[in-house]
Amino acid sequence: MPVIILKYFFCFIAIFLALLLTLRVLFDNIFKNNNKLSPVVALIGGLFLLYTLIGLILSLVYPNILNKFIMFLFSLSPFIIGKLVSYKRLRLYSIIQVLCVIFSIGFVLIF
Amino acid sequence: MSLNFELIHDDMEPKGAILLFHGLTGSPFELKKYGQFLYKNGYDIYADCIPGHGDNFEDIYTVTYQDWLNFAYSGFEKLKSKYENVFVSGLCLGAVLAIAVGLKYKEQVSGVISLSTTLFLDGWRLPWYKCLIPIGISTILRFYYNYPECEPHGIKNEKTRSVVKKLLAKGDVGMNDFPMTGFYELLKLSSYVRKNLYEFNVPILLIHSQEDDLTSTKSAKTVYSKISSTDKEMIILNDSYHMVLYDNEKEFVFNKAIEFINSHISIEYATIAGKPSDDIDKGTLNSILK
Numbered sequence: 001m002p003v004i005i006l007k008y009f010f011c012f013i014a015i016f017l018a019l020l021l022t023l024r025v026l027f028d029n030i031f032k033n034n035n036k037l038s039p040v041v042a043l044i045g046g047l048f049l050l051y052t053l054i055g056l057i058l059s060l061v062y063p064n065i066l067n068k069f070i071m072f073l074f075s076l077s078p079f080i081i082g083k084l085v086s087y088k089r090l091r092l093y094s095i096i097q098v099l100c101v102i103f104s105i106g107f108v109l110i111f
Numbered sequence: 112m113s114l115n116f117e118l119i120h121d122d123m124e125p126k127g128a129i130l131l132f133h134g135l136t137g138s139p140f141e142l143k144k145y146g147q148f149l150y151k152n153g154y155d156i157y158a159d160c161i162p163g164h165g166d167n168f169e170d171i172y173t174v175t176y177q178d179w180l181n182f183a184y185s186g187f188e189k190l191k192s193k194y195e196n197v198f199v200s201g202l203c204l205g206a207v208l209a210i211a212v213g214l215k216y217k218e219q220v221s222g223v224i225s226l227s228t229t230l231f232l233d234g235w236r237l238p239w240y241k242c243l244i245p246i247g248i249s250t251i252l253r254f255y256y257n258y259p260e261c262e263p264h265g266i267k268n269e270k271t272r273s274v275v276k277k278l279l280a281k282g283d284v285g286m287n288d289f290p291m292t293g294f295y296e297l298l299k300l301s302s303y304v305r306k307n308l309y310e311f312n313v314p315i316l317l318i319h320s321q322e323d324d325l326t327s328t329k330s331a332k333t334v335y336s337k338i339s340s341t342d343k344e345m346i347i348l349n350d351s352y353h354m355v356l357y358d359n360e361k362e363f364v365f366n367k368a369i370e371f372i373n374s375h376i377s378i379e380y381a382t383i384a385g386k387p388s389d390d391i392d393k394g395t396l397n398s399i400l401k
């Protein structure tokens with residue numbers, strides 16, 4: 001039962017995260033020129049943290065090693081992508097990040 | 112907007128050269144008065160814009176701390192080929208770069224003056240969500256977040272603050288925001304410097320404000336306690352914020368800096384009360400040599 005709650009909580013955070021990230025990427029100019037929106041970006045940071053923590057817990061819960069590994073990669077994806085990203089390819093990596101979050105929702109719901 | 116400047120004595124032999132580095136998102140403009148003061152005291156001054164801080168704002172997103180280090184090293188090498196005495200001084204990021212130069216050229220640097228050294232981002236001005244900074248800078252978010260330059264702009268003196276505020280609004284003296292990528296590279300540079308502090312044995316003067324709004328005194332104390340230099344001094348200011356060169360105690364800072372520099376130049380350039388070394392009697396010369 002707690003695992004199901006954890007999974008739904010993970011999905012909720014991931015949906016919220018994907019949504020905010022998409023908005024941030026799409027409305028780059030609005031966010032850049034408005035300091036009042038800074039806490040929104042900080043909120044995305046907080047969601048990244050929760051996403052990673054819950055993802056890591058879920059990866060421990062999965063019985064199958066392959067699933068464990070995939071979940072582990074999903075949960076660390078913000079940091080892996082953060083390491084690889086460059087300003088020139090920011091758009092591309094942003095899309096990859098959003099897709100990672102969306103795929104992780106599907107993964108958690110299926111397995 | 113780069114505002115690079117060089118103050119070179121044409122009329123007399125300078126006592127030495129001082130390489131100045133400005134702070135993160137700043138420009139050489141913030142070093143102008145400090146530079147002029149040092150110039151008046153007989154030193155040639157060089158202050159160039161750190162990579163990523165020029166006319167193109169987007170450069171800050173592509174620059175790395177290695178670029179900053181290479182810039183600082185090449186600046187020092189250029190001066191060392193021309194001058195016997197070369198001092199390095201900087202504010203904030205510039206202070207960390209000055210220490211890095213001292214680390215690499217420990218035999219050649221005459222002294223380092225490190226002002227508001229920024230090894231940690233733990234000042235009181237940072238927002239309540241500052242605990243999320245490590246997450247922000249480790250993820251894609253570092254390209255999407257610019258920490259807004261806000262009150263008190265690192266300055267306690269209200270008159271000066273209002274002037275700086277106007278200049279910032281015009282975009283004349285530096286950037287209006289702190290891009291997270293800048294913080295990211297600064298923290299990587301700080302980490303590199305922290306790891307190697309025990310190798311640092313150059314004379315150093317550290318000046319830091321007790322109420323620094325961007326970085327607490329922990330940074331200066333860390334440098335002071337970890338370096339191997341025996342010739343080291345740390346001064347904690349009580350009536351300034353981060354921009355010590357523009358705040359209430361700026362004259363004190365200028366005087367301490369020149370006092371430090373004058374006491375560390377090679378003997379042939381030493382002066383006492385403005386007299387050149389030829390006029391110093393033997394007893395005084397011996398005491399200086401000691």
